[in-house]
Amino acid sequence: MDTDINSLSLKELKELQARIARAISSYEDRRKKEALAELEEKARQMGFSLAELTGASTGRTKAPVAPKYANPANRSETWSGRGRKPRWFEEALKAGKSPSDLAI
Secondary structure (H helix, E strand, O other): OOOOHHHOOHHHHHHHHHHHHHHHHHHHHHHHHHHHHHHHHHHHHOOOOHHHHHOOOOOOOOOOOOOOEEOOOOOOOEEOOOOOOOHHHHHHHHOOOOHHHHEO
16 A cells, blocks of 8 residues: 555545544454453363453343332332432431331
8 A cells, every 4th residue: 555645635634544543443353352262262271261260240130139118108119228218218217217117
């Protein structure tokens, strides 16, 4: 490729720059995939998965937690007792109710 870049217009230079950036990104992506494939194969040969060796997540999600409390005014509003307290729970506590009063 013997292109005289000095003879190109600004528009042509920017197009060439964008094509080069895409080519570099594509090259890096291919190299990463090749490296990952090699590492996975080596781990498999040794009887492991790459996720086991690196501690990476296997993509499993945690099971939902059963609700522990319910809003007395609207039983469809529930809370598991984890995370931020819902507004209805805090309001009930301020009104003098105990958590055991709200338990399902």
